[in-house]
Amino acid sequence: xxxxxxxxxxxxxxxxxxxxxxxxxxxxxxxxxxxxxxxxxxxxxxxxxxxxxxxxxxxxxxxxxxxxxxxxxxxxxxxxxxxxxxxxxxxxxxxxxxxxxxxxxxxxxxxxxxx
Amino acid sequence: xxxxxxxxxxxxxxxxxxxxxxxxxxxxxxxxxxxxxxxxxxxxxxxxxxxxxxxxxxxxxxxxxxxxxxxxxxxxxxxxxxxxxxxxxxxxxxxxxxxxxxxxxxxxxxxxx
Numbered sequence: 001x002x003x004x005x006x007x008x009x010x011x012x013x014x015x016x017x018x019x020x021x022x023x024x025x026x027x028x029x030x031x032x033x034x035x036x037x038x039x040x041x042x043x044x045x046x047x048x049x050x051x052x053x054x055x056x057x058x059x060x061x062x063x064x065x066x067x068x069x070x071x072x073x074x075x076x077x078x079x080x081x082x083x084x085x086x087x088x089x090x091x092x093x094x095x096x097x098x099x100x101x102x103x104x105x106x107x108x109x110x111x112x113x114x115x
Numbered sequence: 116x117x118x119x120x121x122x123x124x125x126x127x128x129x130x131x132x133x134x135x136x137x138x139x140x141x142x143x144x145x146x147x148x149x150x151x152x153x154x155x156x157x158x159x160x161x162x163x164x165x166x167x168x169x170x171x172x173x174x175x176x177x178x179x180x181x182x183x184x185x186x187x188x189x190x191x192x193x194x195x196x197x198x199x200x201x202x203x204x205x206x207x208x209x210x211x212x213x214x215x216x217x218x219x220x221x222x223x224x225x226x227x228x
Contacts (some may be wrong), residue, residue: 004158031214033214033215033216035216035218041220041221042204042218042219042220042221043159043204043206043216043218044218045215045216045217048214048215056215058215059215091158091159093216095214102214103149103161103164104149104161104208104214104216105161106151106158106159106160106161107158108157108158109157109158
């Protein structure tokens, strides 16, 4: 998973604040995915983006969560008015495309704690 | 609904023994499968993958077997080492769904020296 850069690695927010998580994909990768992992659970798909486009947001909560992948700069996962249930590890992944055999590589994650 | 699940939540093996981690999937449309290793506090690390037109694929010390008849996937680790201790996840993907992965719950592998 070398190459997918996420920051911050750890973030503490009070209830009601906003959290912004950033992800820079591997060089040459134009597809970005966000996943959430609750303690003791597997990863759950949230959203799939290409540059300037949201391709699939079927895993995103309907409210407070948004994601973008601008033409320039990293992908951003934004959580507004955080609640304790948002505490989780958020992983970004990237791939060059979604053709057969293109592996999806993950970053080291951003651990959000809501107090 | 569609799901990927693991038979055993924990697996304890002796160093040097072979390990087998199993996974069941239910989406017959899935045509690409990946095994990831996740150490505490880190992101999932790619181990090995296999397409649905294959039934076996080997890597360095690892082998993935796919049985489409019973929708079963397994990861075999030869000569398990303490550094193999981690949680292992299987994941499936349906190519026409844009590369979205569906993960299983995970199996924790513990290697005893």
